[in-house]
Amino acid sequence: MAKSKDFITSLPEYAEKYILECMSHTKEIVSGSGKVVEVMDRHIPTIEYFLNIWLPMLKLETIHKKTYYEWLKSDDELKSNAIKNINDKFKALARDIVANEGKGIFYAKNALGMHDKQHIENKTVDKFEFDN
Numbered sequence: 001m002a003k004s005k006d007f008i009t010s011l012p013e014y015a016e017k018y019i020l021e022c023m024s025h026t027k028e029i030v031s032g033s034g035k036v037v038e039v040m041d042r043h044i045p046t047i048e049y050f051l052n053i054w055l056p057m058l059k060l061e062t063i064h065k066k067t068y069y070e071w072l073k074s075d076d077e078l079k080s081n082a083i084k085n086i087n088d089k090f091k092a093l094a095r096d097i098v099a100n101e102g103k104g105i106f107y108a109k110n111a112l113g114m115h116d117k118q119h120i121e122n123k124t125v126d127k128f129e130f131d132n
Helices: 005-026 045-055 066-073 077-101 105-111
Strands: 026-030 037-040
Touching: 005 077, 045 066, 045 077, 045 105, 066 077
Parallel strands: none
Antiparallel strands: 026 037
């Protein structure tokens, strides 16, 4: 089923609202004094959650993940630009959370293409023969 222009142009707006929800998420923890306090606990935004849970939970129209990726590579600029906009913002927030809060290392490696830096050092050792 073809999606309307209104749906396509609204998708980035929905993504903005989802991002705000991800950024404002909190959780309760027990402090050192034993008091329960709320602390910020930003969530990494994911396409699957956005399309399969968040939009339907709000009774909003959605698309399949396969369609999302087809639109990302589409020649249709309206669709492609909408998805690129969403993708860029999701990745920017995810990178910030990974970089500043150390969360989602597997997400960073798999979805964001990040990797551990490895330092490889080669040493040349000369062998000396000693006469006794």
